[in-house]
Amino acid sequence: MKTPVLSAICITLLSATPHTVLAESVFNQAAPTRDEVLQGMRRATQYMMDSVSHDGAFVWEYMADGSRRWGELEATSPTMVWLQDPGTPAMGQMLIDALHATGDDYYYEQALRVAHSLISVQHPEGGWNYVEDLEGEERLRQFYATVGRQAWRMEEFQYYYGNCTFDDGVTIDAASFLLRLYLERHDAEVRRALDHAIQFVLDSQYPNGGWPQRWPLRYDHSFQGRADYSPFITLNDNVMMDNVEFLLQCYQTLHRTDLYQPIIRAIYLLADLQQPEPLAGWADQYDPETLLPGHARSYEPRSVNTSTTLRMLRVMGYYYSLTGDKRFIRGFRSALRFVGGIILPREYESVWRGLKRDTAAVLLPRFVSPDDGRPLFVHRCGSNVGNGHYYTDQDLHGTIKHYSSAFYANLAEAEAMCRTIEHWSVDSLLRTSPLLHPDSTTAIPSFYFHPNVYRHNGPLPTSVADILRMQQPSGAWMVAIGKGSHPYRPMPHDQRPSSTDAYAETNAGDEYDTSPYYPDSTFQGVSTSSYIRLMARLADWLHAPSIAGLRDGIHHWNLLHRERNYPRLDEADYRGIADNLLAYQNPDGGWMKNMDWLGVLNVDSVVAALDDYHRQSTLDNRNTFPQIELLAQTYCLTGQDRYRVGAQSGLMYLLDTQKANGGWRGWDVDAITMNDEVTPGALQLMQRILYDDPVYGWIDDSLRSRIRVAYDRGIRMILDCQYVQDGIKTAWAQQHDNVTLLPTGARSFELPGLTANESCPIINLLMDIREPSAEVIEAVDCAVAWLRRVAISGLRVERVSIPESEQFNHEYPYDNVVVHDVTAPLIWARFYECADNTPFFCTRKGQKVSSLAEVNGERRTGYAWYGYWPVLVLERYEEWSMRVKGK
Numbered sequence: 001m002k003t004p005v006l007s008a009i010c011i012t013l014l015s016a017t018p019h020t021v022l023a024e025s026v027f028n029q030a031a032p033t034r035d036e037v038l039q040g041m042r043r044a045t046q047y048m049m050d051s052v053s054h055d056g057a058f059v060w061e062y063m064a065d066g067s068r069r070w071g072e073l074e075a076t077s078p079t080m081v082w083l084q085d086p087g088t089p090a091m092g093q094m095l096i097d098a099l100h101a102t103g104d105d106y107y108y109e110q111a112l113r114v115a116h117s118l119i120s121v122q123h124p125e126g127g128w129n130y131v132e133d134l135e136g137e138e139r140l141r142q143f144y145a146t147v148g149r150q151a152w153r154m155e156e157f158q159y160y161y162g163n164c165t166f167d168d169g170v171t172i173d174a175a176s177f178l179l180r181l182y183l184e185r186h187d188a189e190v191r192r193a194l195d196h197a198i199q200f201v202l203d204s205q206y207p208n209g210g211w212p213q214r215w216p217l218r219y220d221h222s223f224q225g226r227a228d229y230s231p232f233i234t235l236n237d238n239v240m241m242d243n244v245e246f247l248l249q250c251y252q253t254l255h256r257t258d259l260y261q262p263i264i265r266a267i268y269l270l271a272d273l274q275q276p277e278p279l280a281g282w283a284d285q286y287d288p289e290t291l292l293p294g295h296a297r298s299y300e301p302r303s304v305n306t307s308t309t310l311r312m313l314r315v316m317g318y319y320y321s322l323t324g325d326k327r328f329i330r331g332f333r334s335a336l337r338f339v340g341g342i343i344l345p346r347e348y349e350s351v352w353r354g355l356k357r358d359t360a361a362v363l364l365p366r367f368v369s370p371d372d373g374r375p376l377f378v379h380r381c382g383s384n385v386g387n388g389h390y391y392t393d394q395d396l397h398g399t400i401k402h403y404s405s406a407f408y409a410n411l412a413e414a415e416a417m418c419r420t421i422e423h424w425s426v427d428s429l430l431r432t433s434p435l436l437h438p439d440s441t442t443a444i445p446s447f448y449f450h451p452n453v454y455r456h457n458g459p460l461p462t463s464v465a466d467i468l469r470m471q472q473p474s475g476a477w478m479v480a481i482g483k484g485s486h487p488y489r490p491m492p493h494d495q496r497p498s499s500t501d502a503y504a505e506t507n508a509g510d511e512y513d514t515s516p517y518y519p520d521s522t523f524q525g526v527s528t529s530s531y532i533r534l535m536a537r538l539a540d541w542l543h544a545p546s547i548a549g550l551r552d553g554i555h556h557w558n559l560l561h562r563e564r565n566y567p568r569l570d571e572a573d574y575r576g577i578a579d580n581l582l583a584y585q586n587p588d589g590g591w592m593k594n595m596d597w598l599g600v601l602n603v604d605s606v607v608a609a610l611d612d613y614h615r616q617s618t619l620d621n622r623n624t625f626p627q628i629e630l631l632a633q634t635y636c637l638t639g640q641d642r643y644r645v646g647a648q649s650g651l652m653y654l655l656d657t658q659k660a661n662g663g664w665r666g667w668d669v670d671a672i673t674m675n676d677e678v679t680p681g682a683l684q685l686m687q688r689i690l691y692d693d694p695v696y697g698w699i700d701d702s703l704r705s706r707i708r709v710a711y712d713r714g715i716r717m718i719l720d721c722q723y724v725q726d727g728i729k730t731a732w733a734q735q736h737d738n739v740t741l742l743p744t745g746a747r748s749f750e751l752p753g754l755t756a757n758e759s760c761p762i763i764n765l766l767m768d769i770r771e772p773s774a775e776v777i778e779a780v781d782c783a784v785a786w787l788r789r790v791a792i793s794g795l796r797v798e799r800v801s802i803p804e805s806e807q808f809n810h811e812y813p814y815d816n817v818v819v820h821d822v823t824a825p826l827i828w829a830r831f832y833e834c835a836d837n838t839p840f841f842c843t844r845k846g847q848k849v850s851s852l853a854e855v856n857g858e859r860r861t862g863y864a865w866y867g868y869w870p871v872l873v874l875e876r877y878e879e880w881s882m883r884v885k886g887k
Helices: 033-053 088-102 103-122 137-148 167-185 190-203 235-254 255-273 306-323 332-340 344-350 413-423 425-432 464-469 527-542 548-560 576-586 601-607 624-636 640-656 675-690 701-721 758-767 774-790 858-863 870-885
Strands: 061-063 078-084 131-133 362-365 377-383 391-394 406-409 480-481 523-527 795-801 814-820 839-842
Touching: 033 088, 033 103, 033 464, 033 527, 088 103, 088 167, 088 527, 103 167, 103 190, 131 137, 167 190, 167 235, 190 235, 235 255, 255 306, 306 332, 306 362, 306 406, 306 413, 306 640, 332 413, 391 464, 406 601, 464 701, 523 527, 548 624, 576 601, 576 624, 576 640, 624 640, 624 675, 640 675, 640 701, 675 758, 701 758, 701 774, 758 774, 758 870, 774 870, 814 858
Parallel strands: none
Antiparallel strands: 061 523, 078 131, 362 406, 377 391, 480 523, 795 814
C-alpha cells in the first residue's frame, strides 16, 4: 500500500538512466513503435499468467526450470499464494496499470484471475495471512512446521496463528487491489470480497482507534518469556497509516460515510501516541490498554523509534491537511528536539557500515529505550533458531545486518518540512480535503507503480528498446536472481545455546536456517518484481506526460550554461521532473523562468546564485502554466497529494496575478503580453479546466468559479485587443497597453506591430471554444483572413554554417540568410506595421529596418523573424469553419 503522505519540501532527486537509442534494435529500427511495445507487454503477461502463475497466484521468484520458488521464504508448494509485496496483489495492480496504459481488456480478464485466487483464500473473517495455499490449510501448516519454524530471523513465520495479518501490508494490499479492480467494472463477486475486507478492517479496530498486528486476537504465542505482541497497536510497516488510507479511499470512492468516524478515531490516536518529552517520538508498537511502547520480534525491542518518529512528522502533516486541526502539528518541535538530542557522536560513523549519501546527514540510533533514553543496538549470537538468540546493548560494533540499528538522516530537511507545514493556509487545505470533501481529489491513481519500484532488485534496462530486446521468444524476461536459502532439513532437537558470533552479521545462519540470504553468485530465473518494474517502464512510455511545455525554459537555460556536465533526468521520468518543479516552486505558487527542469542539481544552490529580480515568478518564456499542467497530470497518474498541492498553488498564482483588464504581464514590460503565449497559455489552461479535463477533476466548485470569472474576463480582453485596421479586424500584437489595449512595445527590438507568430495561439484558443458566439466566430474569421493577406511568397530563410570564431551564440552555430526562391512555400514575417501590414525587423538597439540582413548577427540568429506558424492554424480553420458554420 503506497500511503500518499506529504513529502518534504527539500527533495533529493535521483538520476534516472537516460534512454538508450539503439543503432539496430531487435526490430531493426532506431526505436520500437507503439504496436511493438503493446505486443511485448502482452507476450510478457501471457507468459507470467499462463506459464508462471498457479490459477492467478504468484510468489516472488522462480528458478527457470520451476524446481524452486520463493516468497519471503522458500515456497514449498506450487499452489502457494504469496500476499506480501511483490506478490499476488502487486501483480494484480500491475495488470490494472497495463489496462490503463493499453486499453486492452485482456489485462482486466487477467486481473480478475488474480482476484479470484485471492478471494478463494480469503479468511472467513475477511482478511489474509502472509501466505496462503490454494490446496488448503493443511499444506500451510506443514510449511509453518518446517521452513517457517526454522527461519531464524523470520520470527513471524515460526508459529502458525491461523488468523489474518496487517503486517507488511498483507490484508490492505489485497483489499486495495480488490477496491481498484471493483471500480473498473463493478464486478459483483469482487464487491462481495471487498465489502468483506472492509468489514474486517472495521471489526478489528480497537475502540480507541488502533489496530492490532493480527486479528482475530490470539494470546497464545509467548516468545522468549515475553507476551504475544500480535495484539499490540502497530505502526511498524505503516499498519495504522495504511489502514487509514484504505478506509479513506473507500470513503471517497464507495461513498461509505460510515467510515468517517473510524478514520477520525485512528488519526487522532496516532497523534496521541507521541510520547511526552524528553523522548517525544513514536514507537512501532503500543500496549492497547496503557498506550505505552511495546516490543515485537526479539530484534525489535520495546523502544521509541527515531526513524518512525521522522516518518510520523510527515504523516502528521498529512492529517493536518485533512482536518486543519493544529493538534496534529503541535508535537513537531518536541519531536525535533528529541531526535536532535540523540545524535550519535561523529566517531560512531567510522563504526557504522551504512553509506552516508548526504554530507549534511547525521547518524541516529534507530531504537531508544523509553526508560532511560539510551540507544539500543541489536546483536545476535548462535547459528540457528535452536541455539541462537538476539540481544541489545550500547555497542554499535557488530550489530545485525538484516535489521538496521542506526541510520543517517538530514534533520535540517525535517526541520524545513515542519516549518513549511506550520505555515500552510488552513483555508486552502480544507477546500480540497478528501476527508471533508470526498469528491475533491482523485482517491485512486490511474497508475499504481512507477518504473523505479523495487530498485533494490538490481539493475534492469530502462530503454524501451533494450527491454524488448531482452525478451525471450516465450515472452519471458529472464533476470538474475540474487536470493538463496538453505533447503529445509530438520535441525537437531538437542542443541545447546551457542555463543558463536560467526553469523552475527549475516542474513542467514548455518545449514538449518531457512532464512533467505544473498549468495555471491546469481542464477537466471523469473521475478515478479522485475516483471512489474519492466512493465511499469513500458506503461510509462505509453502514457508519460510530455515535457514539451517546459522546453522553452530549458532552451534558455542552455543559452547561459554551455557546459552541462551534470546528470539529467530521463524525459519520461515525469515523477522526477514533477519533484524538480516542486523544489523550484516559489512561495507565491509561481516559478522563476529559464531553469533546466531535468537537471539533477542542488536546487538551493541554483536559486541562491540568482539575484532577487531573477528569482521572481513569471509566465515569460512559456513558464508556470506548463508546470501546473505537468504537476496536475502527475497527480492524476500517481495520486501523490504533493503534486495536487503544487498545481493548485500554481493556479492560485495565475488568479492572483491576472490584471483587472483580463491579461497577464510578461517579463520585460508591464503590459498585456501575448509573447511566449503568456496570456493565451494561461487562458488555454483555464479553458481545459472548465471543459472538465479529468486531469483537473480535483478542483472544487469554489476554485472553479474563480477560474470561470478569470477566463471570461480574459476572453473578453482578447476580443477587445484585436486590432482594427481601416474598420476591419485583423490580428494581435505581442503586447497591448493596459488601458488603451493598443499595440505597445517591450524589449528594444520588440516594437509595436501586428504579429503573425503570437496571433496563432490566440486564434487556436478562440477555435477551442465549444460554443463560440458570433463575436468569437467573427474574430477568428478576420484573423485568418489577415494571415492569408500578409503571407509572403517567393522567399525562404536558409541557415548557413559559420566558423566557430564568428558565431554569435554557441546555441546557434549558423547565420540566417534570406534566399529568393519562387518554389518556396508561403512564409510569414513576425512583425507587420499596424497601418499597412508592411513587414519590419529591428536591431538590438531598437532601430526599425526593412530586411533581415540589416539586423545585427546576434539578433538575426537568436530571434525568430520569419516562420511558418500559421500553416497548422489555417489547416485547422477549414475544419472548424465547417463545424461551427455548417459550410
